[in-house]
Amino acid sequence: MEDILEVKDLAMRFDKKTVFKNVNFKLKKGSMTALLGPNGTGKTTLINILMKLLVPSNGSFKFSADVSLGYVPQFRNIDAEYPLSIEAFVGLNAPVIKTDKTKKAIKRQLEETHLLGIKDTRMGEASGGQKQRAYLAQALLDNPDMIILDEATASLDPTAKEELMGLIKHLNQKHKITVLFVTHDVPLAKKYMKDYLYLNHGTIQQGKMDEFKGDYE
Numbered sequence: 001m002e003d004i005l006e007v008k009d010l011a012m013r014f015d016k017k018t019v020f021k022n023v024n025f026k027l028k029k030g031s032m033t034a035l036l037g038p039n040g041t042g043k044t045t046l047i048n049i050l051m052k053l054l055v056p057s058n059g060s061f062k063f064s065a066d067v068s069l070g071y072v073p074q075f076r077n078i079d080a081e082y083p084l085s086i087e088a089f090v091g092l093n094a095p096v097i098k099t100d101k102t103k104k105a106i107k108r109q110l111e112e113t114h115l116l117g118i119k120d121t122r123m124g125e126a127s128g129g130q131k132q133r134a135y136l137a138q139a140l141l142d143n144p145d146m147i148i149l150d151e152a153t154a155s156l157d158p159t160a161k162e163e164l165m166g167l168i169k170h171l172n173q174k175h176k177i178t179v180l181f182v183t184h185d186v187p188l189a190k191k192y193m194k195d196y197l198y199l200n201h202g203t204i205q206q207g208k209m210d211e212f213k214g215d216y217e
């Protein structure tokens with residue numbers, strides 16, 4: 001299987017503090033990888049570099065040609081008063097004037113993420129799992145080849161976690177979407193992901209998820 005991402009000698013320093021260095025890895029198209037590591041080891045920093053929100057101090061990375069990336073953040077910045085409906089929120093990732101084609105695409109993603117029945121619910125009053133699926137639907141509007149989820153299951157209850165992960169697995173199997181999933185939840189990663197990247201002590205290791213033996217859980 002072809003690579004979708006190649007990371008070479010990546011390093012990140014903030015002022016004098018080196019977060020990581022010599023980070024090298026490749027991800028295959030259609031792979032499911034957990035990005036693990038203790039707090040503060042640079043998982044979010046690495047994602048921000050891949051999303052081109054940060055410029056690395058050293059090294060380079062390359063996605064395969066024409067790759068479309070989707071990003072699913074944690075929903076923590078949505079407060080109870082947030083006025084938009086789930087449908088309108090998903091549509092934020094589309095032009096303001098919605099053509100019929102766009103409206104259909106939004107409907108399809110609401111269906112895909114099991115939100116169509118509650119599309120008029122206000123985001124502010126949606127449950128954590130529903131909010132997270134709305135972020136996922138938003139990211140899916142771009143028809144991504146790869147999605148990056150940053151601690152998307154943190155603060156969800158067990159049922160919502162399983163539902164989100166089931167959906168991610170379905171997207172991987174049905175649409176061959178490559179998944180990079182940042183998490184602290186090793187059991188969940190063992191259940192749903194195939195490979196791991198483990199960021200610790202300033203560098204990275206890669207392996208098969210069922211063989212992961214990190215010194216933290």
Ligand SMILES: Nc1ncnc2c1ncn2[C@@H]1O[C@H](COP(=O)(O)OP(=O)(O)OP(=O)(O)O)[C@@H](O)[C@H]1O
Binds near residue numbers: 014037
């Ligand atoms: N803009 C910045 N300026 C200076 N230091 C930063 C900046 N962003 C992150 N850091 C530092 O880089 C280190 C890695 O942070 P990062 O948020 O990437 O870790 P993380 O592995 O995602 O942590 P967590 O699991 O707690 O989310 C931390 O020590 C953090 O304080």
